[in-house]
Amino acid sequence: MSVFGMPWPSNWMGTLGVQNVIANWTVLSGGQLQTFAYQARLSMGDLLCYSALLVVAGLVGSLLPLHHRRWLAVLFLPAWLNLFSVLVVDPRVSGARLWYDFFRHISYPLPLTTLAAVVAVEALLGTVRDRLLKGTGHAALNILLLLVVLWNVNLLSKPNLSFGEGAGNLIGGGGGRLHLIDIVQHPIDLPVFSLETVDGYHVVTAWRNTLWGYPDYLGDFFAGFDAIRATTGTAYQTGSLFLYLAALVMATLPACLRARTTDLARRASRLWSPR
Secondary structure, eight states: OTTTSSSSOOOGGGOBOTHHHHHHHHHIIIIIHHHHHHHTTOOHHHHHHHHHHHHHHHHHHHHGGGTSOHHHHHHHHHHHHHHHHHHTBOHHHHTTTSHHHHHHHTTTTHHHHHHHHHHHHHHHHHTOOOHHHHHHHHHHHHHHHHHHHHHHHHHHTOTTSOSSTTOOOSSOOOSOOOOHHHHHHSOOOOOOOEEEEETTEEEEEOOHHHHHHHHHHHHHHHGGGOTTTTTOTHHHHHHHHHHHHHHHHHHHHHHHHHHHHHHHHHHHHHHHSOO
């Protein structure tokens, strides 16, 4: 702003600019949103409604920490900047013309925006005075989040199977998705290059034919272990589920232990207090 008098200067071919928000929406509304909704087994109305609710609740939850939990505001800011940067770039850069590219680009801030939305709901529940109603609301919120995670696991764990008659795959073809265990169990011999001393420096002697053909050789060797083609993509989502459940236990265990410790301390104080 101080140098150019505007948020950003006129750049090459207008790659960055607020006008691209409309351009991206024009491309998305031309069929890409419908394709994404179809692949995710949602109607267009459901997709737009859920997205709007997440954005509004996330914005509200991002503002609340400014007064109560300032460190959360710092956590949420990069998520909104990431989303904003995707929307203000040219559709050819944002990937709007390829629905999977665009939603991959905006998927990175989703966990943080979801957390911000939960903060907003928690603040709303904090205004409820009735303890039973508040507890029911907290339980319902956590059950909803768990169901959303399970829905994602179920939806994404079948990358090259059809989600119902006439439905396409959420994850398409393409190679290169390997599990570490497959690489460990099926090692490949890497080329060994010799070294020559030229003007006092060690220089790698590479065989041109090896370098030209090696990427294809790697692809052919590991093609049989591709997680998409071999229908083993379930391991990705199963691993994510295990990680989520472990994080859930780690998040709730301290609270349970704290409550238990407080209860024991209260009983001990009653036992040993002078009468």
